[in-house]
Amino acid sequence: MIIGSISENKTLEKRISITPEISKKYITNGFKVKVEKNIADHLGIKDEDFVKEGCEIDSRENILKDSDILLQMNLPTEEELDILKEKNILIGNFNVSNNQEKVNKYKSKVSIFSLELLPRITRAQSMDILSSQANLAGYKAVIDSFSIFKKAIPMMMTAAGTIPAAKVLVVGAGVAGLQAIATAKRMGAIVFATDVRIASKEQVESLGGKFLVVEGSENLETEGGYAKEASEDFKKKQEDLISETLKKIDVVICTALIPGKKAPRIINEQMINNMQSGSVIFDLAASQGGNAAYTKPNEIVEKNGVMIVGESVILNKLPVSASNLYAKNLFNFVLNLYDKKNSKININLDDEIISNTLMK
Numbered sequence: 001m002i003i004g005s006i007s008e009n010k011t012l013e014k015r016i017s018i019t020p021e022i023s024k025k026y027i028t029n030g031f032k033v034k035v036e037k038n039i040a041d042h043l044g045i046k047d048e049d050f051v052k053e054g055c056e057i058d059s060r061e062n063i064l065k066d067s068d069i070l071l072q073m074n075l076p077t078e079e080e081l082d083i084l085k086e087k088n089i090l091i092g093n094f095n096v097s098n099n100q101e102k103v104n105k106y107k108s109k110v111s112i113f114s115l116e117l118l119p120r121i122t123r124a125q126s127m128d129i130l131s132s133q134a135n136l137a138g139y140k141a142v143i144d145s146f147s148i149f150k151k152a153i154p155m156m157m158t159a160a161g162t163i164p165a166a167k168v169l170v171v172g173a174g175v176a177g178l179q180a181i182a183t184a185k186r187m188g189a190i191v192f193a194t195d196v197r198i199a200s201k202e203q204v205e206s207l208g209g210k211f212l213v214v215e216g217s218e219n220l221e222t223e224g225g226y227a228k229e230a231s232e233d234f235k236k237k238q239e240d241l242i243s244e245t246l247k248k249i250d251v252v253i254c255t256a257l258i259p260g261k262k263a264p265r266i267i268n269e270q271m272i273n274n275m276q277s278g279s280v281i282f283d284l285a286a287s288q289g290g291n292a293a294y295t296k297p298n299e300i301v302e303k304n305g306v307m308i309v310g311e312s313v314i315l316n317k318l319p320v321s322a323s324n325l326y327a328k329n330l331f332n333f334v335l336n337l338y339d340k341k342n343s344k345i346n347i348n349l350d351d352e353i354i355s356n357t358l359m360k
Contacts, residue, residue, distance in 0.1 A: 154188020
């Protein structure tokens with residue numbers, strides 16, 4: 001059974017779906033692995049590194065025609081999907097809500113699994129691409145925002161005087177937010193956080209952050225562990241609390257997302273007008289509209305001295321680490337699909353991991 005992967009559009013996506021280390025694991029489990037020529041040159045990984053582990057280097061067209069399972073980061077183009085052989089299995093992170101038309105067109109030809117739809121259950125943790133990638137995004141958001149901020153982060157006591165510690169607010173305490181809290185704390189900042197899910201309070205406090213509790217909070221968490229949309233009353237109370245908090249905050253890290261929907265607008269124009277000049281808002285939700293007013297994807301906008309950074313491709317800045325984790329997630333998902341005893345794929349719809357991610 002052949003597993004293949006072709007190059008992504010490298011101007012938009014630097015990550016890869018198979019690394020030499022993971023290709024060796026596929027081969028050990030009885031698969032044959034093919035990757036496109038120069039698939040990872042931009043990461044400093046040469047074709048020889050793949051060949052050493054037993055992979056074949058082939059052309060894009062041959063891989064699309066021959067592969068039983070194609071592993072990608074993003075949904076291939078229509079031209080590439082046309083070339084795929086019938087009954088191929090396509091696995092990746094396909095942002096189905098934005099690509100529904102294309103998915104509907106090809107799901108009768110190939111079995112399409114989109115792993116951002118994985119259920120939040122213990123058995124799926126090793127396959128959870130959202131968590132592995134968000135963890136890196138939260139870390140990098142703090143590093144990049146601190147590089148833009150024009151003051152020192154930790155408190156420093158010197159003979160010339162004391163520099164106070166920077167104050168950081170993390171909006172959204174999911175995986176990215178929790179990593180942002182941990183990273184900011186390690187660098188000496190005073191950290192506050194807010195989230196619509198009450199369960200995140202204990203996690204925030206365990207990392208040394210202060211959780212901002214909205215009066216009369218309701219637990220806005222789905223059974224799958226994701227945030228859901230807040231009521232208008234909750235939004236108003238949250239707005240008042242955040243508005244007051246922002247007046248003393250130096251750096252804001254925005255990570256709040258609702259799967260399949262536009263990002264909630266949490267920081268409005270008036271809040272930004274009341275922030276201290278020199279503050280930084282780093283918005284990881286930019287690709288879904290942003291948590292802050294004025295956010296523009298992959299641009300820095302300045303309003304009244306406040307820098308608003310819209311970031312939608314942050315993992316392209318950590319492509320080697322992100323690829324290593326993503327490739328391991330995919331490997332674990334493929335093993336869950338694979339009946340090793342009979343050397344075949346078993347699409348068992350009684351398995352919620354498989355049924356939740358398969359485009360039906």
